[in-house]
Amino acid sequence: MNFPAELKYSKSHEWVKMLSDNSALVGITDFAQSELGDLVFINLPVAGDSITKEESFCDVESVKAVSDVISPLTGVVAEVNEELMDAPQMLNESPYEAWIAKVEDITDTEELMDAAAYEAFIQQ
Amino acid sequence: MSELKRTQLYDLHVAAGATMVDFGGWEMPIKYPTDIVAEHLYTRHFCSLFDVSHMGRILVDGPDAVPFLQHVLSSNVMALDLNQAQYAIIPNENGGAVDDAYLYRFEEDRYLLVVNAANTDKDLAHLNEQIKAYNAKMTVITSDYAAIAVQGPKAKELLQTLSGGEAVTEPVKNALNTLKFEGRTVRVAKTGYTGEPIGYEVYIESAEAAWLWNRLIELGAKPAGLGARDTLRLEAGLPLYGHEMGLAPDGTEIPIFAVSLAKFAVSFSEQKGDFVGRAPLEKQFAAFKRIMSRDFSDLSVLPRRIVPITLLDRGVMRAGMPVYRGDEMIGYVTSGTMVPYYRHEGEGLATVILDEAVNRSIGLAYLSSDVLEDDKVTIDVRGRKLKAVIPPYHMRVDAPPYARPIIYKPDEEEAPLPEGDRTPKALELLRRAEDNHAWRQERCINLIPSEMTPSRAVRLLTMSDPSFRYAEHKKVKSFYDADIFYYQGTKFIDEIEQLLVEEMKAFLGCSEVETRVLSGQMSNTAVFSALMDWKNRLDRKHDMKRLGYVLNNHIIKGGHLSAQPMGALHDYIAIDPVTERHAIVNFPVCKDNIYKIDVEETKKVIDKYRPEFIIFGKSMILHKEPVAAIRQFVDEQKIPTTIMYDMAHVLGLVGDYFQKPFEEGAEIVTGSTHKTFYGPQRGVIGVNYQKDDLKYGLWETIESRAFPGSVSNHHLGTQLGLLMAAYEMNQFKDQYQKAVVENAKYFAKCLKAEGLDVAGDSAIDYTETHQVVVSVGYGTGPEVAERLESNNIILNYQATPDEEGFTASGALRMGVNEMTRFGFEKEDFAKLASIMADCILRGRNVVEDVAKLRAEHRELRYCFNDDQINAAVESFAKRTGM
Known part of the structure; x- marks a missing residue:
């Protein structure tokens, strides 16, 4: 399983790629996609949505179940990855390229882990 | 835990x-x-x-x-x-x-x-x-x-x-x-x-x-x-216990008839007695029948039914989500998810399944029983009301070997009806018909065993004046069974019909013949209808009892469509009250040769079921049917039955080189007159009852089920043409039949030698008829037949007795009859076998070889060909303007 060093990770298995001090890309980790199995649908947020850390901002669906995606940040959705609507399997195939939302005006962030800490976390 | x-x-x-x-x-x-x-x-x-x-x-x-x-x-x-x-x-x-x-x-x-x-x-x-x-x-x-x-x-x-x-x-x-x-x-x-x-x-x-x-x-x-x-x-729309059976999401019990499979899974046969749940199930069945007839006045017994449902908006439905019609909650999704399928393109048999997979959001739902197919509803998907529709089904399996996903499509707008000046269309029609005629007659090698080209004389007569006329007639007892015609101008065709009957009696070797039926299928329908009528002749105060048991060849074992319940038997076959299935039993076939009836096993079946009607004959026929052996058996066992041989395919082979059905003990023969027999497209019925036989009454019933039972106008042009074909047949049948059977055997051997997988028994050179069957691999029949057609070799793909149906066909069915008529001899069939092997096994383009072989054989044999006849035919054509 792959956990790029340049990303930060949440306990609810999202990754964060900081683009500047107050903007970031958010997606789900390799571990998350592997646990969820084949993803067949994503219910994306809408640009302009205010999102809050530790609250659901999106959901993804596998064949068997629907799962919330928890926001690691508080901020405003600036852009969503529309491509995922037609190709949710990208979340399985390349989880770190398949960003879900670009968040700006970040005012708060939950406590995130680096790659090593996250890898240790999921081994527990 | x-x-x-x-x-x-x-x-x-x-x-x-x-x-x-x-x-x-x-x-x-x-x-x-x-x-x-x-x-x-x-x-x-x-x-x-x-x-x-x-x-x-x-x-x-x-x-x-x-x-x-x-x-x-x-x-x-x-x-x-x-x-x-x-x-x-x-x-x-x-x-x-x-x-x-x-x-x-x-x-x-x-x-x-x-x-x-x-x-x-x-x-x-x-x-x-x-x-x-x-x-x-x-x-x-x-x-x-x-x-x-x-x-x-x-x-x-x-x-x-x-x-x-x-x-x-x-x-x-x-x-x-x-x-x-x-x-x-x-x-x-x-x-x-x-x-x-x-x-x-x-x-x-x-x-x-x-x-x-x-x-x-x-x-x-x-x-x-x-x-x-x-x-x-x-x-596949199959129910799962706990979702579509058992308890619904609201905790109420789902009645069994809410699931459409119940129609097949529940029996109220008397034999079942008072089984668990019978009384409420009978009530449900009554409600089910009302609902299916769109009587929604009382839904109390079956308030909801399980139906397929497809999401039109993006999203995923899940079990338990409520479904609305307008503002009214009408039930729940019972199963739902995203289901993948391979996209397909092309139409009909040319449909190609692509490698590209996509998903669709489908489910099953337990909805109010008055919901109809194509109704639009909404599903509450976690707070979002998403549009959905009730499709007829999600998938079909009637084109094996693949299950085919059916993607919901709203009805397309119908194309407008044609209008305007039809002159260009008329010209186009003439041009295309001419091209088609030239293609089939000049460039194609036709191996479809149920087809034939009639002689020029037959074709001309078919188009001449009695065509388009009416000549209804019926025997009247008051006039000592004289045929009374209802219209004037019919003396000529009256005489023709009598001559035709006599020629056909001579050909078939029987006592009575009916020639007014227009096809082999109609011949069978008239006979089945007559048999049922005859069975009920002594009690006209009740509904007629249908026929049963009937012994026939199963369609997948080569049996005729027209002798099946889905064909001409449909309205005449009984339901066995014990099994609740059609009272049909099939000829067992030999384990080592599935193309051949197993006589000893058949005797056991006859002994067990005592069939009142036995139908020999097949459309995929490589062997003689064991008429004599079965006749002897039923006579010895004193089993009252009627034996018919549906000779559709092999009518033209009646004689010394194949079978003489009436000599072997058949009572009724039906057939079509344009397969191995080389007349126009019609049917014929022959029986061998004598005037003082009890069953002569059955014959009279057959006549009345032909007219007025099946036809009013019996298409006089083709009847006239058929008389010429009957003259030709009776004159040339010995040479023709010998050539057909020998050519078929030789063609089969050549195909085998070329490396093709010829079906049947090599000890008899694979065939005793005009037909040859070649296996080309499971499910590949349609593709190979299409490839041969594009090389101008016309035949049909065929499911063998161990394949599921026509789309899974792995065989080609061929007949040598038409090309034998065009003068193909053994060396020509050897050449053809080699050309076909090139095309089938090596994918070679053989259009030129086919054209060359066909060009050498354009003149019909086994018909009148001398100068005197040819001069008369040309004079006839000239005077009649054809």
């Missing part, structure tokens, strides 16, 4: 990296690392293995096994023949389902009941209570045998590899067989829960389970888990 049970294949699942879950108390694979979507698609595209060893398997035997099963199951167990399986529901006293199940009869006196794993204990508690009143015994054998479902278009091929080529089962749903796979005994059922048209469930001793599983994986199958099993059954 109590310890989870494990199947015989548990270790293999774990070793393969499966995700194991608790499923009804069993530790089962939900998916393998390939994951659900890939497993689903691999099943539809190739073949998957499912471990279904967790399902409860209960053997039922003892003197009262059948009465017990009749009492606890919804189905009619008396209808279950040896080596057949049936779907059944275990009803409770309220008409709800305790469970659904499959009942297998691998042995004469023992029944295997397979139930849902999670329900096994509950089912056994219920059944143990019920069995007390019966002298029958249940034995749970779940741990003794493993069960592996082998599902997908390649399933048959894989299993046949293990059986050493032996047919795994008959090619029909629910067929069973016990056989050996590489030395190990297995029981195979053509059943499954994926909707695959080619799917089997294999039972094998526990100790051998891993061997079979691994062997199938070596052959290319892949394991699939319960996740894929669920999406597959959902796409």
Whole structure:
């Protein structure tokens, strides 16, 4: 399983790629996609949505179940990855390229882990 | 939590990296690392293995096994023949389902009941209570045998590899067989829960389970888990207990008739007596019939029904989500998810399944019974109201070997009707018809055994004046059976018809002939109608009793469509009250030659069923039919019956080189006059009853079922042409018939020598008729036939007796009759065999070779060809302006 060093990770298995001090890309980790199995649908947020850390901002669906995606940040959705609507399997195939939302005006962030800490976390 | 049970294949699942879950108390694979979507698609595209060893398997035997099963199951167990399986529901006293199940009869006196794993204990508690009143015994054998479902278009091929080529089962749903796979005994059922048209469930001793599983994986199958099993059954629209049966999301019990399968799974046969749930089920059935007739005045007994549902908006529906019609909540989704499918393009048989997979959001829903197909509804998907529709179905399986997803499409706008000046269309029609005629007559080699080109004389006569006229006539007893015509101007055709009758009597060797029927199928319909009328002649105060039992050739064994319940027998065949199926039984075929009737086995069938009507004849016919042997048997056994030979294909072969049906003991012969017989397209009926026979009355009934029963105007032009063809036949039949049969045998041998797989018995050079059958590989018949057509060799693809239907056809059916008429001799058929092998085996373009061979053979033989006749034909053509 792959956990790029340049990303930060949440306990609810999202990754964060900081683009500047107050903007970031958010997606789900390799571990998350592997646990969820084949993803067949994503219910994306809408640009302009205010999102809050530790609250659901999106959901993804596998064949068997629907799962919330928890926001690691508080901020405003600036852009969503529309491509995922037609190709949710990208979340399985390349989880770190398949960003879900670009968040700006970040005012708060939950406590995130680096790659090593996250890898240790999921081994527990 | 109590310890989870494990199947015989548990270790293999774990070793393969499966995700194991608790499923009804069993530790089962939900998916393998390939994951659900890939497993689903691999099943539809190739073949998957499912471990279904967790399902409860209960053997039922003892003197009262059948009465017990009749009492606890919804189905009619008396209808279950040896080596057949049936779907059944275990009803409770309220008409709800305790469970659904499959009942297998691998042995004469023992029944295997397979139930849902999670329900096994509950089912056994219920059944143990019920069995007390019966002298029958249940034995749970779940741990003794493993069960592996082998599902997908390649399933048959894989299993046949293990059986050493032996047919795994008959090619029909629910067929069973016990056989050996590489030395190990297995029981195979053509059943499954994926909707695959080619799917089997294999039972094998526990100790051998891993061997079979691994062997199938070596052959290319892949394991699939319960996740894929669920999406597959959902796409197929199959109910799952706990979702579409049992309790609905609102906690109420779903009545059995809410599930459309109930129509097949529930029997109210008298033999079933007062079975568990009978009274409420009868009420449900009455309500079901009202609802299906769109009488929604009283929905109290069946307020809701299980229907397919498709999401039109983006999203995923899940079980339990409420469904609305406008603001009214009308029910719930019972199963729903995203289901993958391979996209397809092209139409009809040219449909190509692409590698590109996409998803669709489909489900089953328990909705108000007044919801109709195509109704638009909304589903509350976690707060969002998404648009959905009720499609007719999600998938169809009537074009094997593939299950075909049916993607919901709103009705397209109909194309506008044609209008404007038709002159260009008329010119176009003439041009295209001329091209078509030239193509078929000058460039094509036609091997369709049911087709023929008639002589120029026959064709000219067919178009001349009595065509377009009417000549209805009927024998009148008051005039000593003289034929009375209703219209004037008919003296000529009256005489022609009498001459034709006499020529056909001479040809067939019988006492009476009816020539007014317009086709072979109509001949059969008239005979079946007459037989039924004759059966009821002494009691006209009741509904007529239909025919039964009838012994015929099964359609998949080459039987005529027109002698099947789906064909001309439809309105005349009885339903057996015990089995609730058509009172039809089929000729058994030889184990080592499925094209040939097994006479000794047939005698046993006749002894058991005492058929009142026996129909010989096939459309895929390589052998003589054993008319004489069966005639002798029924006479010796004093079995009252009527023997008919439907000679549609082989009418032109009646004689010394094939069969003389009436000499062998047939009473009735029907046929079409344009296959091996070289007349215009019509039918004919001959009988051999004498005036003082009791059954002469049957003959008179046949005449009245021809006219006015089947035709008013009997198409006088082709009748006139047929008289010329009958003259030609009676004049030239000895040379023609000898040439046809010899050419067919020689052609078959040449095809074999060229490396093609010729069907039939090599000891008789494969055929005794005009037909030759070549196997080209399962499911590839349509493609090969199309390739030959593009090379101007016209024939038809055909399902062999061990294939599922025309789309799965692996054979080509050919007849040498028309090309023999065009003068093909042995060396020509040798050339043709070589050309065909080039095209079939090596994909070579053979258009030029075909054109050359055809150009050498343009003149018809076995008809009048001398100068005197030719001059008369030309004079006729000139004077009549044709």
